[in-house]
Amino acid sequence: MASLLQCIECGGTVSSKASRCPRCSTKYPLGVKCTVCCKLFKRSEALKFVRDYGETRQPTIVRFFHHACYKQVSQVRIGRSRTSCPVCKHGIEFDTSNSVNCPNCGHHILTKLEKPSFAPCCYCDFPLNTRLEVAIKEVPRQFLDGWITETLYAHKICYTPERQEEEKRQQKKEQINQIINKKRQTKNFRLRQSQNNQEALAVSIILGIVMGILVGSSGGVILHYILGFGSTWKSAALWGFCSVSLLTIVTVWIARLFD
Known part of the structure; x- marks a missing residue:
């Protein structure tokens, strides 16, 4: 729901959802947020940088x-810079470095440039240096055919208190998501295991019945007439059916355990 606020530029009343102040015509009646300190201030006092990635x-x-x-x-400059020797006034062009020797008189000059890091600041995108940087967190990143851990x-x-609190909330959210995902994976694993057990049970029973009829019953009848096994051929066939069926079911489950 919209509310009435004060335009940061002219002080007039403006809606919280207004895209332009009706008095001073600014497109930012509620101000802009500094990328570094995260504080709201007037657009007329701000430096604006636009990065367009083209197509x-x-x-x-x-x-x-x-x-x-x-x-x-922006005090760390990357690339070639220029200075002049304080002794012989010779102009010097040098790469990023915190010191350089004059090629004319050999005087050692401190350039006041800090040693840059390989990665920019994850918030303002300006170059870092060892004196001004702080490690935020480690994030996974895909590299070639695998994943590596990269420090931001x-x-x-x-790294303002506002961003520190946001990082804490984000880390807590990630931890909760990891717990939820772990529980979901455990639940899915148990569900798949239950389905596999049901399938294995059905297969073992069907295979046991088939093998009991084909091998057990016929084998029992043959043993009855040849060796006199069992009082009747029916009892011999039943005993053979039960024995082979149970043996087949047990064999299937043992094979599944070693699969």
């Missing part, structure tokens, strides 16, 4: 920054 199916990413927050997370890093200033 790929990935959505366009729009990020807003406080000027001060942007200055903190972020700037310390980007």
Whole structure:
């Protein structure tokens, strides 16, 4: 349900579901959230960065920054940089490094660049360095034909209390989902095992009856007339049927245990 709020830009009344302020015409009457500190502030005071992936199916990413927050997370520069020697004033171009020697006079210069990491911040996507980074969590990622565990890093200033609470809630949710999935897998396993047991029982009974009739009964009759087994041929046939049937059922279940 919509409610009346105050426009962050002009202070006028605006609906909580309004897409534009009717007075100052801003498209963000409720403000924008800083990607680094997660605080709401005026769009007119924000730096806006748009990442467009072109024809790929990935959505366009729009990020807003406080000027001060942007200055903190963008201080690590990747690529070639320029400086000048404080002694001979010779211009120097160098790759990302925290120090460099002047090629003209050999003076050692500290570039004030931090050593970058291989992965960007998982929140602001700016380069990390060993002084500013913090490990968030480990996530599985598919690599070639298998899975590997990858650690997600972020700037310390980007890992706000709000995001820490969100990570805790997400981890708790994942733990609950794992428990639910484990119970579901156990239930499905027991159901499949019960179905297999029922199928094995039916197969063993049918096979026992068939083998009892074909082998047991006929064998009992043959033994009765040749060796005089049993008082009558019917009793010999019945004994042979029962013996072979039980033996077949037991053999089927033993074979299933070793399957």
